[in-house]
Amino acid sequence: MVADPSASSFLPTTGSDQHSLKNVRAVLFDQFGTLTDWQGSICRLLEQEARKTDESSGAGPRGLQTIDWLAFTQLWRDGYMKRTREIASGGTGPGNIDELHLEILNDLLEKPEYAAVKERWTAEKRRELCWLWHRLNAWPDSRPGLEDLRKLDPPVLLATLSNGTLRLLVDVSRHNSFPLDAHFSGDLLSSYKPNPKMYCGASSLLGFDEDARRRGEVAMFASHIDDLRAAGQHGLRTIYIRRATEDVGIAHGGAAVKPKSEGGEVDLVVDVVGELAKELSSCTV
């Protein structure tokens, strides 16, 4: 039932088209960094875990609490980005994000600067820590923006499209009371973004075939220009959101991203999710 992703490749629309979003009937949202603040959430949760470990081991504030957990969080995430891209392009590795997070965490703890952590966090504890990623907090504008999108008429379907597991997406969604219709995950579609199976599979399962994508009925919403570039190649409309933690240091990302109307490569650039609801409601009147 899932369309063959190799069957077609859409050329990105070029030039200015102020109504390029007028046919949108479904929006696929990236999760990590786009709807949720992984950096702030994981850093804070790791700090809490470090404090708990110090208290139970009697180490006090000279223990694991002295570690730079923001840097640790960034390294954990960097490892995830590197590994999912390797696997998406045909490399081997776990198809489950919890297993992948565990693999990267174990590698990280081999670094000399984390020797004290390695010593205190057992295999069981490390496995438990991978579930911290199921408790990410939303950026403040995410839930209100999704609620605005949900009020549109004609209705627009709202789903996640993420490299997380389905369970992770469900947990994060419930944790933040996101009003979403469906979740599309790496384990459900047997791949990772930017593999075409992800964009085409999610669209097909929502009932949008290649023709519907060509008419611009499905949009991808992300804070990563690479994700949107891949989505655009398969006919999806593209909405970029600038997020403080994402596309940092990427030459073509962040503030450099422009809409097609300004000579850029995406259909819309926003700073909060709610701007998309406004744009879509002005397109359809």
Next chain:
Amino acid sequence: MVADPSASSFLPTTGSDQHSLKNVRAVLFDQFGTLTDWQGSICRLLEQEARKTDESSGAGPRGLQTIDWLAFTQLWRDGYMKRTREIASGGTGPGNIDELHLEILNDLLEKPEYAAVKERWTAEKRRELCWLWHRLNAWPDSRPGLEDLRKLDPPVLLATLSNGTLRLLVDVSRHNSFPLDAHFSGDLLSSYKPNPKMYCGASSLLGFDEDARRRGEVAMFASHIDDLRAAGQHGLRTIYIRRATEDVGIAHGGAAVKPKSEGGEVDLVVDVVGELAKELSSCTV
């Protein structure tokens, strides 16, 4: 990532166990007949369509409105039950419920008593009519019961497990404001119930492996004893709800279904969805 369904078969628990539901952390809900009243919904929508056709063709109330649409609705549904079972056990046929509904509708319209319908409802119209199944109304107790289940602590994940397409489940869920975490459909899991791929696949994607199922962490909720029997064979707990339109005329269904505590074969029998919330909250205190 989806567990191999042939790898194991659980023997149904026998005898009385009043706490058999105490480990439940996810409930999979059948859709047609269980959460929604397909019979009343489709019959009413078909009557509306017949009236519209009569008005536009000038036939007035002597036209398609004279047809027994309740009987027609039942035949449409019977055809669906027959065909999904054939396909679930290895037969060929569409993997998409809209296509399947169209196939059965076209067959039905070949009957002499529906000659007038066949004449007036074009191929395009018939395709459109299959989407009526995306607008089923809930039984009155479904949404309040789901809301009660959503308040449980520890949380219980709530999902559909249906032979419908994902798009149909999403549409029905939004139409009725069901507070569900996920949807598992025929097209997503590449089969139809009672094929084991459905029960095992949905459980795995929610993060419950064979061991978790053995501990009774996943339950199936349905108004069809056959569905529950298949679910029980793969370790799922079983909750039967008596619905006026379901298991009618099936010797072992309806009022004949008993819980294991009364020598029957399911874990719980209820008359409204909310009874499950009460049962689960009394199990976990």
